[in-house]
Every structure is written in C-alpha cells, then in structure tokens.
Amino acid sequence: MIVPIVFLILCIVGFFFSGLSIGFLMQEMIIRLARNSVLVLSLIIPVITGMGLNFGIVLGAMAGQIALIMVTNFSIAKGWGFFLSIIISTPIAIFFGFLVGKVLNKAKGKEMITSMILGFFANGVYQLVFLLLAGTLIPFRNKELLLSTGIGVKNTVDLANVKGSLDHLIPFGKIHPSLGKYPISTILVVIGLYVLVSFFLKTKLGQEMRAVGQDMHIAEVSGINVDKTRSMAVIISTVLAAWGQIIFLQNIGTMNTYGSHEQVGLFAVASLLVGGATIDKASWKEALMGTFLFHLLFIISPLAGQNLVGNAQIGEFFRVFIAYGVIGLALLLHAWEKDKSKTSLEDI
C-alpha cells in the first residue's frame, strides 16, 4: 500500500503548485480514466498467470492501429468504423498474441525482458511495413494516408471517421448538455470489460491460470497444460490491448502512426505498478487506482514544474522519469524480496 500513498501525497503537493481548478482536473481525469484503463486491464491476466508484466501489449496496440489504418483506408462511415476496427483487430491480435505466447514459452523465467525486446523488435518490423511496403507492396486506396512520395504511411493519421464514435455512441448530451462532455458510453464499455475479466478469472480456465501462476510444476503435475494456459493468457492480454488502443485513439482522434504504440507498454505498466500491484499480484483495484494516480501526476507535473522552477520541460522529463523509475524500483524491490526468501530457506 505504500506506493499508492506516496503517489497520492506527490499528487496533492503537485496540485497546490499547479494552480489547476478541481473541476477541470476531475473532468480531465474522467476522460483519461475512460481511455486508458482498458490498456492497463490487459496486463492483469499475464501477471496472474505468473508471466510478470507483459510488455508485449505493444503488439496488441499495433494490431489495433493496423485495424484503424485499414478502416481509414476504406473511409468507413462514423460509428461503424469503431466496431469494424474492433472486429478487424481481434483476429490480428489473436495471431500476434499466439506468436508472443510461443516466444515467451521458450523463455520461461525471462518473460519480462523477452517481452520487452519483442516489443522493440515488433516495432522495427511495424515501421518497416508501414514505411517501406505501404504503397509499394500493399496497395492503399486512400492516397491521403500516404506520404507525398506515395511510399509509406504519414506520420499522423486523422481518424475523423472513428473519432468519438464510441464516446458519443449513446447521445447522453441530448438528455442534459453537461453530460455530453463525458465519454459515458466508453465508461460503460470499460466497466463491462472489467466485470468480464473478473468473471473470466473465476471460470475453470481462469482458475488454471492462477494455478500456473502459483507454481508451474505443481500445475503440470495436476494435469494442466502449462504452455497452452500461458499462451491463452497472452492472447487474451493482446486482444484486450488492441481494443484498449482503439478506445484510446478514438478518444484522441488522431493517430501518431510510428509513436502511438511505443509508450503503451511503458505507461500501462507504470500505471499498474503505481496502483500498488507487484510482478506476481495484480487486480482491478490496483489497475483503476494506478491509472488514476499516474495520469493525475501526468497532468499536474508539467504545470507544477513550470510554477516551481519556471521550466515546464523539467516537469515533462520528471514524468518520464517517474514512469521508468516506478518500473525500475518495483522490479528491484520484487527481485530483492525473492532473493531474501531464497537465502532464508537455505539458512534453515
């Protein structure tokens, strides 16, 4: 519990220096919670299965973006664009998740570093595909998407067809204009997904995942197919990440083709850890609390930096440092605890 409390104090102190109004902050936080919490949710299942923090959700985010590029390419009309990109992204994400699962099963005990490097590697392949093959090998109907040379997708893609299509699916704005400011339908979908995941963890497969997470050998002996269960966990995580990225981008409205997915793993992992989760224990409570605290700090720190030292860039760097530092510290403390328990067993 110590980590979220420290962050809460940091946020409160930062809040007084930032000079923001509570009303604005709360409105901003609701929007950010709606668009980020599915990405954080996607990390929970691999943690429970004992695979640590799955930095491979970057591949899920890529699957989401591939679907969005396809939808934009065919200029599919409002509302439907969102559902179609969800439908297109799912099989891609399942395939990516299958590959990630295969790789991670070959690197047991080194899952986190492997999934991280895998993310970097996939990022390289993604760039190769969209910089070099798009427009040459892969035909594009919508020439607006391509660079002026006709090869390679533009740096920023305008998602006009998808923008806000989930946020304003149910027109709450008509009931009362002030409700229109909030992405209420997105919040409902997020709640639905959280309920679905906690329900899933109570099913047979979910319980098997817990068993694998506790001890792989005992699970194997009791007749659970460990490799398959781990693969399933990664596939679900990747699919959730793909959906999460689509929800995120439909709220933002523009996509940074080569950058939107890069930070996904970093920010989602940092959010989960800020909420008090560890490498082998995570639940929806930590995911929601962590997302809230991390993004609160995210809004506050540049402004607080500006007002404290007169340099907004310091706050900017500070929040990146917080993201990396939180992950580094959490990994360090976890490995430390593990090492301590190992030596104490040897002492007996």
Next chain:
Amino acid sequence: MKKFVAKIGFPRFVISIFLIILLVLSVFLDIPLSMTIENILVRFGMNAILVLAMVPAVQSGIGLNFNLPLGIICGLIGALISIEFKLSGFAGFFVSLLIAVPLAILLGYFYGRMLNRIKGQEMTVGTYIGFSVVSLMCIFWLVAPFKSPELVWAYGGTGLRVTVSLESSMAHVLNNFWDFNIGNIAIPTGLLLTFGICALLVWIYSRSKSGTTMYVAGSNEAFALSNGINVDRERIVGTIMSTVLAAIGIIVYSQSFGFLQLYNAPLYAAMPAVASVLIGGASLNRAKISHVIIGTLLFQSLLVVSLPVINIMSEGSMSEVIRTIISNGIILYALTRAGGENA
C-alpha cells in the same frame, strides 16, 4: 555444409551471406568500395569498446549488461567537464577519462552491490535502472551549472544543448592520430589502437589469477563458493570493469562522431552493443574478446553497407529501422535459446 554452418553458428552464417550479397549489390550500384571499407573501420573503432564492456559483465556472471547507460552517463559528464574548462585535443580527451573513470568505478561499485541482491533478475532490472538513470539525467542536463557557451543553449543561458559539437575541443583526436592512407583508404590508427589497448588490458586481466577467479565465479557459482571464492566480490569487480569500459567507450565514440549526444540519446545505447557481442557468438553466460571483434565487425559492416544500398533502392532513411530489427532480433534469439547456449 551443415557442419560448416553449425561450426560458425546459424546467425553468423545468415548475416555473413546477407553482408556478401549487400557488398556485391553496392559494387553494382557504383558505391565506392574504398569509402565503404573506411566507414567500416571507423564505425568498428567507435563502437568496439562499448561492445567490449559486455565481456567482463558476462564473465563475472551478471549476464549481458543492459545498464550500459550508467557508464555512458559517466563518460558524458567527464567530456562535458573537460569542455567546460576549454581543454582541447589530447588534453581534453585524457581529462575526460580522468573524470569519467573514477565516477564509473564509484557508480559501478554501487550498481554491482545492488545486483548482488537480485541474482537472476539482472537483465530486466538493469534495463529499467538504465532507463531511469537516463531520464533522471535529462533533468540534470537542464539544471546542470555549466557555463561554457559551447555547451548551453544560445538563448536563455541555462540547460545543456541536445547535441554538443566537439569541433573546437576533442573531435577526431584519436581518428587523426598516426593515421595513414593505404590507396585511398584512411586508416584511423589511433582509434583502432585505443580499442586494441582496452582489449589487451581485458585479455591480460582474464589471464591473471584474479581474472580466472572471476571467470570461475561467473560460470559456476556453487563450485566457486566451495573453492573459497568470494562470488559477490567478483561480480562487483565485473560490473565496475563493464561500467568503466562503457564510460571510456562513449568518449571514444563521441570524439569520432564529433558530437556529444545528451538527453534521451543514451536510452537504447545498450541494445546495439548487446546485439553485437551476441552476433559475434557470445551467449548469456559466455563471452570472449574474439566475439567482440567478430560481432562488432559484422554488425557495423552490415549497417554501413546496407545504408546506401537501401537508400538508393527505396526512398527515405531506413538505417534506424534496420538497426532496430537486427539488434533486437538477435537479442530475442539469444533469450529464447534453452539454457542460454551460443547465439
């Protein structure tokens, strides 16, 4: 044929074939071969010491040192201070080393002590400690009390520049030291000599008694313990050596490059170095100097040769993408091999 591939290793075989194809292609595309060879030599000299930093780390048992940025930061601080005092040429170079090396020893010592408490998780933790250090230093570069107009932004007068030109201080001091031409290929003697000296020192150390002790500690902890070797101490020595080599490595790199790269530049610095030593035939628990030489030569040649070829065949700069794919691909390959056999 199969035996031959098995002997030199599959990744090395594929990369060599790829390299030969690219070389032939570059000759057909009228890219002067002398320029290619010159570039390969320079880039080999620039990067080899950073790759060499992996050897003591792996030998002492902490695995591949993903926390290379820690040493790089030390090197950068050394170089910055020497510029602040308006030193140039060899004076600047040696003063940078003089400041960077003790700093690297100190930080390497504490990092080594930390690693001793987290045995088995060194790579993951090291990566994120490295990222944290780099992002923390971003704040430091902004507020650091440097005054030289070479270093700080032209306007405002505070905060270091993103890239600091070394033109007036120590650019190319090693590259131009005793350089001579063979045909129209300029040989950067000083640069290669510096790597040679570092490699020789690491080699001599590994042959000495304490080097052997470190090797034993790294390859079999239980055996080392039963022989009365202080494994933790050997791991700290390996970490310190690796950090110091990284600090020296970045100074040598920067003087050849002509610029100091600050802020986020060192973030992913460890990846190409790790990839190089793996391409050379090292594994998660075995690395030799020959791996460094072969690996750096292959990796850098591949980048040097592929860059103009790709740029001619398709528009836009793809070198960064190619580097990302190759370096992370090879690390992935090494990580997924059971028991960390040869990559």
